[in-house]
Amino acid sequence: MIVADDLRYFLEVARTRRLLTAGRRLGVNHTTVGRRIAALERSIGNRLFDRAPAGWVLTDAGHRLLVHAEAIESTLLAAMESTASGGGRLSGTVRVATPDGFGTFVLAPNLAELCATHPDLDIQIVTATRNDVLSTREFDLAVTLEPPAQRSVECAELADYELGLYATCEYLATHPRIARATDLQEHRLIGYIDSLLDIAALRILDDIVPGHRAQIQTNNVTGQWTAAAAGSGVAVLPLYIGDPDPRLVRVLPDEVTVARKYWLIVPRDLRRLARVRAVIAMMRTIATTQPGLTVPS
Structure with missing residues (x-):
């Protein structure tokens, strides 16, 4: 039988590909992470990761489990959000990965209204000019210059x-x-x-x-x-x-x-979260009002 808590360890290793990094994010020693992954593999009866120069890489069985693990994570996050938030006020953190120009000159100057409406909501802007920010899945929303190859995300045009x-x-x-x-x-x-x-x-x-x-x-x-x-x-x-x-x-x-074109990326397992939907709506509004951006017809 799968222990649900082991899935947290599985998700962090799948996203970071490093036991040390996963351990830091979970607040535990990397040996604990390795032990929990080994226990999960024993309970499933399949190897979930291969060791490679790039780190811990998902096997076919690992990819199949990832879909279910992310769905469980999404359900738990949505449940926590619905019980913790009241009166329409959102809380928690939304991390947005974005090119430097969009994040600095478009997104950051347009956060005042969202923050005023939801004072308990934290927005983190991570700027990058490399695609690896998407492969690590360390974001809740992303703006990119190219449609990603990942199948676990939804992708839509944001602005030209x-x-x-x-x-x-x-x-x-x-x-x-x-x-x-x-x-x-x-x-x-x-x-x-x-x-x-x-x-x-x-x-x-x-x-x-x-x-x-x-x-x-x-x-x-x-x-x-x-x-x-x-x-x-x-x-x-x-x-x-x-x-x-x-x-x-x-x-x-x-x-x-x-x-050039900006694409809006959201992981499928996070699309249902109210705080993520609120930031998506804000970014859609920005795309229609920001000088220099045009919404594709």
Whole structure:
């Protein structure tokens, strides 16, 4: 017979792939985690994990159990939420994984109304430019630039947005004229660190100026915006970041416009939680009201 509490240990190992990490999150020693996993495997009569260089990887039996374990977790969370919350006030934490630009310039500035309505609700924003944030399942909602491969999540279009080239007037006045995209080869470009970037949708400079390396590289768009606004060079920024900044001017607006899309991701086992639904509704509202974002028709 399966001991329900063992499923907590199973879920943490499945999501983190490390006994040590799972133990820290559960507040126990990693040997305790290993012992509980071994007990669960004995009760089921199947091996649930294989040891691999990437960590503890689910077997076929482990994948089958994961579906049921997440459903049980979701039911328990919903039960706790319905009994602990009263009068429409939500509590608990919703962690949102998001690209830096969306999290910093779109989501964070629009939290006031939600927080005022639900003062007991905590919102955590985790920004990243790598896809591995989704593989660890350490989020309740996610905004991504590409639809994920995971089958355990629901994925829907959130908003379209555009990017363009930006620099300061001072920079443009003291450097060679930019009349076409090929002229950018004579300029200091600001972009992402290639070795820390695994999202193809962010490799924008490769399309605009093939083969030209960015001389100033950061792992987030906030750093690129700061560098461009300081007059350090030319950066590709979302229009919702570049246009409102009076220090920046658009470069080659008629020639260089890049279209991208944000996707809204929610784990299926969390979709029923009221606090998650509240944040989804807020993000849908933001998508319709935020300058620089358009809702797909």
